[in-house]
Amino acid sequence: AQSVTQPDIHITVSEGASLELRCNYSYGATPYLFWYVQSPGQGLQLLLKYFSGDTLVQGIKGFEAEFKRSQSSFNLRKPSVHWSDAAEYFCAVGGATNKLIFGTGTLLAVQP
Amino acid sequence: NAGVTQTPKFRILKIGQSMTLQCTQDMNHNYMYWYRQDPGMGLKLIYYSVGAGITDKGEVPNGYNVSRSTTEDFPLRLELAAPSQTSVYFCASSYSSLAGIYNEQFFGPGTRLTVL
Numbered sequence: 001a002q003s004v005t006q007p008d009i010h011i012t013v014s015e016g017a018s019l020e021l022r023c024n025y026s027y028g029a030t031p032y033l034f035w036y037v038q039s040p041g042q043g044l045q046l047l048l049k050y051f052s053g054d055t056l057v058q059g060i061k062g063f064e065a066e067f068k069r070s071q072s073s074f075n076l077r078k079p080s081v082h083w084s085d086a087a088e089y090f091c092a093v094g095g096a097t098n099k100l101i102f103g104t105g106t107l108l109a110v111q112p
Numbered sequence: 113n114a115g116v117t118q119t120p121k122f123r124i125l126k127i128g129q130s131m132t133l134q135c136t137q138d139m140n141h142n143y144m145y146w147y148r149q150d151p152g153m154g155l156k157l158i159y160y161s162v163g164a165g166i167t168d169k170g171e172v173p174n175g176y177n178v179s180r181s182t183t184e185d186f187p188l189r190l191e192l193a194a195p196s197q198t199s200v201y202f203c204a205s206s207y208s209s210l211a212g213i214y215n216e217q218f219f220g221p222g223t224r225l226t227v228l
Contacts, residue, residue: 009152034216043116043202043219044155090154098143098162098208099170100217102154 002027004093006103013081014111021076021106023091033074034092034100035065044090050074061085086110113138116220118203124226125193133188133223135203143206144186145170145217146178148199155202161186162208193227200224 005024013019025031032051036044048059055067065076074091088107094100119134137144142163147155157170161180175197177189186205190197204217 004154036219041222043221044204045219046216049216098206099145099157099160100155102147102156104152104154 002093002101004091004101004103006089006091006106008106009104010107010109012109012111015083016080019076019078019081019085019108021089021091021108023074023076023103024072025074025091025093026072027093027095027101029095032094033065033067034094035059035063035074035076036090036092037061038088038090038105040087047076047089081108081110083110083112115139116203116205116218118201118220118223120223121221122224124228125190126228127193127195129193130189130191131193131225133190133201133203133225135186135188135220136184137186137203137205137218138184139205139207139218140183141205141207141218142183143208143217144180145204145206146176146186146188147202147204148172149202149222150199158188158201190225195227198225198227 003026034049035047038044047063048057050057050067088105090105091103092100116137145160146158149155156172159178161167167178201223203220206217
């Protein structure tokens with residue numbers, strides 16, 4: 001079955017600290033992988049995506065993610081978190097069907 | 113470009129009422145989608161469309177209907193509203209060429225629906 005698991009429902013980090021949000025997927029074909037961010041009351045904005053090629057992808061707002069096929073993971077990282085990064089983060093997997101499967105999200109809180 | 117727009121932003125319905133959630137995109141995308149988002153559940157696909165005149169069910173289609181008469185518009189219809197349909201609804205669009213190259217989905221701001 002196709003699925004996305006985000007094991008951390010809620011994470012709190014201090015401003016300036018590093019961040020890693022975990023994402024594991026199960027997908028029967030070559031996956032396309034995405035991270036989206038959702039601020040309160042807003043729609044989803046794409047942070048970054050992986051289709052093929054270099055397994056370390058750079059996104060907007062200083063985020064990056066690494067695709068590890070052997071671990072079926074696509075973890076999101078940021079070296080230094082800003083207060084404005086507080087939001088909910090969704091990992092998603094898709095493929096040739098052009099349909100996305102979303103994880104349940106990780107809510108990030110940033111302490112001053 | 114306005115991107116993906118949705119109306120209304122908020123709506124309260126009584127059980128058994130019907131309504132249509134509107135979605136329009138101005139990016140000439142061929143694919144359009146409707147999702148619902150419930151707390152702690154992520155986004156679930158309700159219906160999607162690969163082009164005008166073509167729609168298909170997603171993961172949670174029961175209680176909803178869609179149509180796609182133009183490239184730009186993809187309305188979602190609730191015929192007999194139930195409390196279980198209380199949710200936030202997102203419309204999205206993307207472009208995929210005939211060669212199957214897949215691009216990311218762009219999301220609208222959402223419609224918050226409450227059924228009492």
